[in-house]
Amino acid sequence: MNANPYLPDMATIVEVIQETHNIKTFRIVINNEERMAAFTFRPGQVGQLSVFGVGESTFVINSSPTRKDYLQFSVMRVGEVTTRLHQLQPGDQIGVRAPLGNSFPVEDLKGKNIVFVGGGIGMAPLRTLFTYMLDNRKDYGDITLLYGARSPADLTYKAELPEWTERKDVNTVLTIDNPFDGWEHKVGLIPNVLLEINPSPKNTVAITCGPPIMIKFTLQALKKLGFEDENILTTLEKRMKCGVGICGRCNIGTKYVCMDGPVFTYAQLKELPSEL
Amino acid sequence: MERFITKENLIRLAEELSATCRVLAPVASCGTVTFRRFLPGMVLDLHSRMAAVSPKAATFPQTETLLTVKREIPEKKPEITETLPEGKSVVIGCRPCGARGKLIFNPVYETDKTKDPYYIQRRDNTVFISLACDRPETTCFCHSVGSGPADPDGSDVLLTLVGEGYVARSVTPAGEDVLKSALFTDAGDKGKEADAKNAKAREMMGEAHDYVSAPAKLLARFDDMDFWAAQSAKCISCGACTYMCPTCYCFNITDDDLGLESRRIRTWDNCMSHTFTLEGSGHNPRPTKAHRLKNRVGHKFSYYPDLHGGVMACCGCGRCIKQCPAGIDIRQIVKAAQEYSE
Ligand SMILES: Cc1cc2nc3c(=O)[nH]c(=O)nc-3n(C[C@H](O)[C@H](O)[C@H](O)COP(=O)(O)OP(=O)(O)OC[C@H]3O[C@@H](n4cnc5c(N)ncnc54)[C@H](O)[C@@H]3O)c2cc1C
Ligand code: SF4
Ligand code: SF4
Ligand code: FES
Numbered sequence: 001m002n003a004n005p006y007l008p009d010m011a012t013i014v015e016v017i018q019e020t021h022n023i024k025t026f027r028i029v030i031n032n033e034e035r036m037a038a039f040t041f042r043p044g045q046v047g048q049l050s051v052f053g054v055g056e057s058t059f060v061i062n063s064s065p066t067r068k069d070y071l072q073f074s075v076m077r078v079g080e081v082t083t084r085l086h087q088l089q090p091g092d093q094i095g096v097r098a099p100l101g102n103s104f105p106v107e108d109l110k111g112k113n114i115v116f117v118g119g120g121i122g123m124a125p126l127r128t129l130f131t132y133m134l135d136n137r138k139d140y141g142d143i144t145l146l147y148g149a150r151s152p153a154d155l156t157y158k159a160e161l162p163e164w165t166e167r168k169d170v171n172t173v174l175t176i177d178n179p180f181d182g183w184e185h186k187v188g189l190i191p192n193v194l195l196e197i198n199p200s201p202k203n204t205v206a207i208t209c210g211p212p213i214m215i216k217f218t219l220q221a222l223k224k225l226g227f228e229d230e231n232i233l234t235t236l237e238k239r240m241k242c243g244v245g246i247c248g249r250c251n252i253g254t255k256y257v258c259m260d261g262p263v264f265t266y267a268q269l270k271e272l273p274s275e276l
Numbered sequence: 277m278e279r280f281i282t283k284e285n286l287i288r289l290a291e292e293l294s295a296t297c298r299v300l301a302p303v304a305s306c307g308t309v310t311f312r313r314f315l316p317g318m319v320l321d322l323h324s325r326m327a328a329v330s331p332k333a334a335t336f337p338q339t340e341t342l343l344t345v346k347r348e349i350p351e352k353k354p355e356i357t358e359t360l361p362e363g364k365s366v367v368i369g370c371r372p373c374g375a376r377g378k379l380i381f382n383p384v385y386e387t388d389k390t391k392d393p394y395y396i397q398r399r400d401n402t403v404f405i406s407l408a409c410d411r412p413e414t415t416c417f418c419h420s421v422g423s424g425p426a427d428p429d430g431s432d433v434l435l436t437l438v439g440e441g442y443v444a445r446s447v448t449p450a451g452e453d454v455l456k457s458a459l460f461t462d463a464g465d466k467g468k469e470a471d472a473k474n475a476k477a478r479e480m481m482g483e484a485h486d487y488v489s490a491p492a493k494l495l496a497r498f499d500d501m502d503f504w505a506a507q508s509a510k511c512i513s514c515g516a517c518t519y520m521c522p523t524c525y526c527f528n529i530t531d532d533d534l535g536l537e538s539r540r541i542r543t544w545d546n547c548m549s550h551t552f553t554l555e556g557s558g559h560n561p562r563p564t565k566a567h568r569l570k571n572r573v574g575h576k577f578s579y580y581p582d583l584h585g586g587v588m589a590c591c592g593c594g595r596c597i598k599q600c601p602a603g604i605d606i607r608q609i610v611k612a613a614q615e616y617s618e
Contacts, residue, residue, distance in 0.1 A: 004360075005391070006540070010354065052540075053533035054531055093353065239552070239555050244389075248545075248575075249552065251575070254582050
C-alpha cells in the first residue's frame, strides 16, 4: 500500500477469462516492477480495483500468494464499475489498492482437515486458500471442496475443475441446483449435499462463502454435523468504499469488515449485532 | 496567554488573516447563519445564534478532490496526481462544540495502521478561534458529553465576550501566535469577568445527563426492532442530522468524469440513506429507517465509545435536534434506551 491509502497503483490487465455469462476473471500485473516483485498478501485479503472516471470496487484477490506472476480477481457484473471492467481487454490499465483486510489463519489451520463450501461467486475467496493449500499440501489433513452453482454454466474456474476433481489428494464435489443433461456430478442445494457428504467435524475446520442465504443454511447444516462455532470460517461482504476503516460504511457494531474482516469465525459473528 | 481584542479589531483581524489564509466565519444568509469564506467588507454574525451548519467543512470539506487522473481513453495511459490540500485556514467565531467536533475524527483518521493525509493536513493547517457561549440553547447538551460552553479542547484560541470586546485565551502554540498580533491589547483584570461569564453560562445549562450506561444499554436494545421502529417512526430519511453534525465523518468516494480527465472525489455521506449499505447483490443489511437510525445512534453512543475509551461521538451541539424536520431528538432516544427495563 502507498503512504496515501487512497492512491492506487497502476496495473496492466494481462489476461481476461470469461467464466460465466456475468463473471470474468482478470489477471493483472502492477506496472512498477519493484512494487510488483515486493507485493505480498495473505489468502482472503481483498483489493480495490478502479476504472478511472467510473470508480472503485472491492474484490477478493483470488490467486494464491504461492503463485506470484499476477494478481487474479473474478468480477461479477452488477453495476457501474463491474460493467466497465467487463469491457476491458488485455493491455488496458486499471488502478489497484491492495492488499486490504484480514485473512484466513493459514498457520493455525496447519494439520487440520479442511471442508470448503463455496456457492457461486463465493468460490473466489475459497479458491485462493484452496490453491494455497494445494501448493502446501503436506501441511494440511484431508481436504474436501464442495462447490455449487445454479447450473453448469454458472460454475467459475471451469479450466481448473478437471484438475480439482481428478486429484487424488482432495475430495472435490460439484453440485448444481437442478438436473441438467450430461451433468455427471451431484444435483441439489449446497447445504443438503453437505449433509449428504457428512464430513466429520473432528479436527476439521469448515470454510464457507457464498450469497447470504446460502451461508445461513450452510451454517445450520454445519452445526447439525457437529462443527464448533470456532471451527467455522466465513467471509462477509459489505458495501465498502475506503477499505481502510475510515469512511464508516462497512461496520457491524464495533467491527469494520474492511479491517477486522472480511474473514470471521462463526463464533465472532455470533458476538456481533445481527446486521448481516 | 491572555489578551483582549475589541469587536472592531476582531473584524480587522479577520480581514488581515484573509489576506494570507482561507478564513471561515459565521455569516447571516437567507434567514439562517452559516459558515462562509470571509472576505473584507462582509458582516459577521457572531452572537445571534449558532450556525445551522457546523464548521466541519474547514477540516473535512463537503466535497474534496483526492486524485486527478489524465488519460487517453479511460483504459489507456492514465496518469494519477495526488491533490493534497494546500494553504492555511482559520475559523473565527465558531462555538467550542464546533471546534471540538473534529477531535472525534482523530482516532479514526489517524491510527497506527492508516493515516488520512487529506484530513491530517487540513486539521494541522487550520486554526480555530472559538467564541465561548453565553446563552446556551435548549437543544445544547455539551455539558453532558464531557464538554461545556467554554470548553477549550479543539480550539486554538477561546474568546469570551466581555463588554465591547473579547478576552482571548490561547490554548495551543498556534493560538499563541494569533495573540501576538498588535490588534490585541493587555487584558488587565477582564479575565475574572470572563471566568464569571463562563461559569454563569455553564450554570444556565443545569444538571448534566449521565451517558456512562449508554453504550451497554443501547447494545442491549439492539435487536428490539419495535423499540427502533417507534423511535424512527417520524424519520423521513433526509439525512439533515448527519450533514449538520460536526462529528459525523462518513464519506463516499466517487469518480467525476470530465472527458479525458477525471477526478476522484470524496463527499460527505449519510448513514440515514437507504443506499449507504446497499450491496451489489441487492442485499441490504440496513433495509429500513429503523435499522439506520439504530446504527446512527449506536455508532455515536455505543460503538464509538466502546472503541475509543468511552468518549461519545457527539459534541452535544444539538444541531441534529434543531434541524431535523421531523423533530427527532437524539437525547430522547438514548435516554429511552438507558431507562428501558425488560
Ligand atoms: C470484501 C468483499 C469482497 C468482494 N469480493 C468480490 C469478488 O471477488 N468478486 C465480485 O464479483 N464481487 C465481490 N464483491 C462485491 C463487489 O464489491 C460489488 O459487487 C461491486 O462493488 C459492485 O460494484 P459496481 O460499481 O459494479 O456496482 P454499483 O454500480 O456500485 O452498484 C451495484 C448495485 O448496487 C446498488 N447500488 C449501488 N449504489 C447505488 C445507489 N447510489 N443508488 C441505488 N442503488 C445503488 C444497485 O442495486 C446496483 O445495481 C466483494 C465485496 C466485498 C465487500
Ligand atoms: S449528534 Fe447531534 S448533537 Fe451530537 S454532535 Fe452531531 S449534530 Fe451535534
Ligand atoms: S434529520 Fe430527522 S428526519 Fe432527517 S434523517 Fe435525521 S432523524 Fe431522519
Ligand atoms: S470500507 Fe470504509 S470503513 Fe470499511
